[in-house]
Amino acid sequence: MTPVLFQRARVIDPRNGVDGVRDVLVTDGRVAQVSEAPLPAPKDARVVDATDKWLVPGFIDLHVHLREPGEEGKETVLTGCRAAVAGGFTGVVAMPNTKVVNDSALVTELVLSRARDAGLCHVYPAGAITKGLKGEELSEAGELIGAGCVALTDDGRPVMNAGLMRRVLQYATQFDVPVMVHEEDLTLSAGGAMHEGATSTRLGLRGIPSSAEVAMVARDLVLLEETKGRLHVAHVSCEGSVRLIREAKQRGLRVTCEVAPHHFTLDDRAVGDYDTHAKMAPPLRGDVDVKALREALVDGTVDAIATDHAPHGVSDKLVEFEKGINGIVGLETALGLTLALVHEGVLTPRRAVELLSDGPARVFGLPGGHLAPGAPADITLLSPSEEWTVDAHRFYSRSRNTPFHGRTLKGRVTQTWVGGRCVFEDGQLKESR
Amino acid sequence: MRHLLGIAGWRRDELEALLDRAQAHLPGGPDASHVLRGRVVANLFFEDSTRTRSSFEVAARKLGADVLNWSYAGSSVSKGETLLDTARNIEAMGPAVIVIRHRSSGAPGLVARHVKCAVVNAGDGAHEHPSQALLDAFTLRQRWGRLDGRTVLIVGDVLHSRVARSNLLCLKALGARVVLCGPPTLLPPGLEEMGGEVTHQLDAVLPQADAVMCLRLQTERMSEAFLPSQREYSRLFGITPARAERMKPDALVLHPGPINRGVELSPVVADGPRSVILEQVANGVAVRRAILEACAS
Numbered sequence A: 001m002t003p004v005l006f007q008r009a010r011v012i013d014p015r016n017g018v019d020g021v022r023d024v025l026v027t028d029g030r031v032a033q034v035s036e037a038p039l040p041a042p043k044d045a046r047v048v049d050a051t052d053k054w055l056v057p058g059f060i061d062l063h064v065h066l067r068e069p070g071e072e073g074k075e076t077v078l079t080g081c082r083a084a085v086a087g088g089f090t091g092v093v094a095m096p097n098t099k100v101v102n103d104s105a106l107v108t109e110l111v112l113s114r115a116r117d118a119g120l121c122h123v124y125p126a127g128a129i130t131k132g133l134k135g136e137e138l139s140e141a142g143e144l145i146g147a148g149c150v151a152l153t154d155d156g157r158p159v160m161n162a163g164l165m166r167r168v169l170q171y172a173t174q175f176d177v178p179v180m181v182h183e184e185d186l187t188l189s190a191g192g193a194m195h196e197g198a199t200s201t202r203l204g205l206r207g208i209p210s211s212a213e214v215a216m217v218a219r220d221l222v223l224l225e226e227t228k229g230r231l232h233v234a235h236v237s238c239e240g241s242v243r244l245i246r247e248a249k250q251r252g253l254r255v256t257c258e259v260a261p262h263h264f265t266l267d268d269r270a271v272g273d274y275d276t277h278a279k280m281a282p283p284l285r286g287d288v289d290v291k292a293l294r295e296a297l298v299d300g301t302v303d304a305i306a307t308d309h310a311p312h313g314v315s316d317k318l319v320e321f322e323k324g325i326n327g328i329v330g331l332e333t334a335l336g337l338t339l340a341l342v343h344e345g346v347l348t349p350r351r352a353v354e355l356l357s358d359g360p361a362r363v364f365g366l367p368g369g370h371l372a373p374g375a376p377a378d379i380t381l382l383s384p385s386e387e388w389t390v391d392a393h394r395f396y397s398r399s400r401n402t403p404f405h406g407r408t409l410k411g412r413v414t415q416t417w418v419g420g421r422c423v424f425e426d427g428q429l430k431e432s433r
Numbered sequence B: 001m002r003h004l005l006g007i008a009g010w011r012r013d014e015l016e017a018l019l020d021r022a023q024a025h026l027p028g029g030p031d032a033s034h035v036l037r038g039r040v041v042a043n044l045f046f047e048d049s050t051r052t053r054s055s056f057e058v059a060a061r062k063l064g065a066d067v068l069n070w071s072y073a074g075s076s077v078s079k080g081e082t083l084l085d086t087a088r089n090i091e092a093m094g095p096a097v098i099v100i101r102h103r104s105s106g107a108p109g110l111v112a113r114h115v116k117c118a119v120v121n122a123g124d125g126a127h128e129h130p131s132q133a134l135l136d137a138f139t140l141r142q143r144w145g146r147l148d149g150r151t152v153l154i155v156g157d158v159l160h161s162r163v164a165r166s167n168l169l170c171l172k173a174l175g176a177r178v179v180l181c182g183p184p185t186l187l188p189p190g191l192e193e194m195g196g197e198v199t200h201q202l203d204a205v206l207p208q209a210d211a212v213m214c215l216r217l218q219t220e221r222m223s224e225a226f227l228p229s230q231r232e233y234s235r236l237f238g239i240t241p242a243r244a245e246r247m248k249p250d251a252l253v254l255h256p257g258p259i260n261r262g263v264e265l266s267p268v269v270a271d272g273p274r275s276v277i278l279e280q281v282a283n284g285v286a287v288r289r290a291i292l293e294a295c296a297s
């Protein structure tokens, strides 16, 4: 494998406390040296001039829907990986709610084999908590984890049965994997199409109150305390949840959480004139919630930014709002939306990078997320201030469902490296096949 | 051509102009049977409403239009055709105006973005019912001349009511004060941001009202546990003869129909001297003629 020398990059490596101009040498697919003094280029090395660029640990997305197997018209492992590396992600966690649910080693292996064929980035499957996501019987977690699953989740649905939730938290402690939860009390959200507030009233749409999420977070924190398990709260959307998670962390509970870029960028007013591209679960919340999420990103309550990348076809969105399917694609806009917080002065560059790389790696115990010598050379190189306009038609994802089409973002991926190999460069994929 | 998707987005002077136009369409006004002669008005009703559909149909025919009635029952919608498919098919028949009633909020707006002809919202979900609000405002204006300084009390299930939303916007735009009253489970958040005042104490506000607008209690709400019972609702929010006694002597009573007699409104009041319910129905045709005329031109 060709050695690579990145010269004069601004290296931001939160785990190792690095933020400054460095040369970075990569050999044999791993980081070999990070040096303040210029490094000599080894023979045959590729030299990358990274002046004015940020060189950061490759991003890891804990929450991605790849749709394969079953809905390959929306996305496949391959197209999802393309979107990932185009967005600067070197690893993604694939949700199990595919149209054959990932509740067996067979499906886990299929996803892993498709990912190997794609040869672009790391794909870490998550296994279902319950068989068929039905919320009734526990799936065989040991088998799933043995086959390569890194977490257990019924994402897309809550685990409504508290007794079952308690047992999975207990059961998972023997494997020490996080139980990832989609928090939604279905009796509170029933019939709702968007956040309950002034906008839902104006539009005449049934609202989903914040309590639908907060009540379930509260329940699961109680169960967590009792079981001494590991809980990861997916796509936290509102102030109440953030407050409860912050307190639980202070009391030493093993709880982590993620926030999606759309939830810290948009509020419920984005639904505007029944824009189904602003329809998601949990819904876009009020401005108070957006503010609370931003504070939680800053103070460490939030461990990771995760996109909840949810590809859907055009016909799923070109319908009455109430009929529109939930979800937006997120891999290719995550960096720009996160850096918007840096440009606004909300997040430091270091914290932003931490939320996209080190934070998620720690939450699920994944390799990467930092750049110490010996670490895998999963690297994202980006121009933090380069402006570009989101054009959904140019996404590498197979789907185009985004409310950010036409928005100008500042910050763009210039290169993505996985295991020392360049897989994306200057807007082009570098596929091995 | 301009769509009428809701009251939201219309200025006061535009609303007044529409009401003035309706004035000319009252019985005894100039003959307007040539206004839409040879043109087609398509009624697309995805939800049953004989009243509203008939009112639009009579209005269209009096303008000389041909009426195409399309209703959900037995249609291809049940075979998986989307709303836009249906709308585009109807559009291909060349109507000047499509009048849409749909159970989903925002459906007429979605259609309006994808067809070339004018779209009139005849009620969408819990969003808006602009022609109803205009005919209500017209009826009040007929009695009062101006709405400025008047207090209109809207009573009942505001949460699920498109009539309440459109009336709130319309009455506010025309200068009235609007108070919304009902059980807390049926009053959604954010009504103040739309200009309304909110209360749960009917008897306290009743003496202030110049008009009381009853909303139809949708009895299916009972099974969803928004209310303990019809009986309790009637006791707390029904306009009974005793309550009518405590209203201003000349206060009016309105109802969009059809009435649950004895639930939100007692028969004595509905048929009594305060009631302008039949005037609402009659004015509905004139107002809808004005709407179709404005949208088709």
Ligand SMILES: [Zn+2]
Binding pocket: A155, A156, A157, A182, A234, A235, A281, A282
């Ligand atoms: Zn989810």
